[in-house]
Amino acid sequence: MGNGTKVGQVRGLGSAHKGTHHFTAQRVTAVGNALLVTWLLISVVTLPSYDYATVTGWLAQPIVAVPMILLLVSVFQHIRLGLQVAVEDYVHDDGLKFATLMLVNFYAIAAVAFGIFSVLKIALAGSSL
């Protein structure tokens, strides 16, 4: 990055043909969430009971386990992008902002990993539990 001319000071910081990626990804995952979380809400509230056998039997079905994994991916991607915007808006200290954004990324990635592992364990090892 140059430091002489005005354009040199901003080159590489502005539009690098990636400026709309965050915006688009937030909306694409929003559509995914609108469908998948609505499905989860309806599915959970209409479960006949919430005992262990019912819940694991429900979650172990492919038609439930797969949408649940898709939901985790879509929701936590949306969460990562959304919390990033909030941090960028309210945390002004550069060092603290860097640390908070790192924490946001760790949280979202760890949560999706724990979530997917749990769903797979229930779906694939359900009978042995």
Next chain:
Amino acid sequence: MAKTGQRPLSPHLTIWRWGPHMLVSILHRVTGDGMAIFGGLGLVWWLCAIASGPAGYANFRYYAWEAAAGDTWGLVVNIFCRIVMIGLTWAFFEHLFSGLRHFVLDIGAGYELRANRRWSIILVVAAILATVALWGWLLFGKGV
């Protein structure tokens, strides 16, 4: 932004009053960040609890919903979790409806003052009604 020096601010920045569109905008962010933290952690807690087996899931249900009558700490956690669950369903409806409003605004529609104001009020009321309807049915119809 490039270095701009001392530029005058718009005089209108300090002249404003509350409107439904501002409320919706702020609620969108509050409900989104609230669900991102409480909803995200709750979802993963629930899935991990189920995956950890019958005892782990029983422990989750105990603290989330149905602690023993004599267990003061457990009942306090129950009340907190119930408030969070009801809050999360409201946050979901609010964020879903205001998110759909964002899609309409994204295509460049709905900026007319009257329409913008009307839909802002409608979706806030709709989110509250949906929450009341859902929990009314869950608690008194289904009897959870």
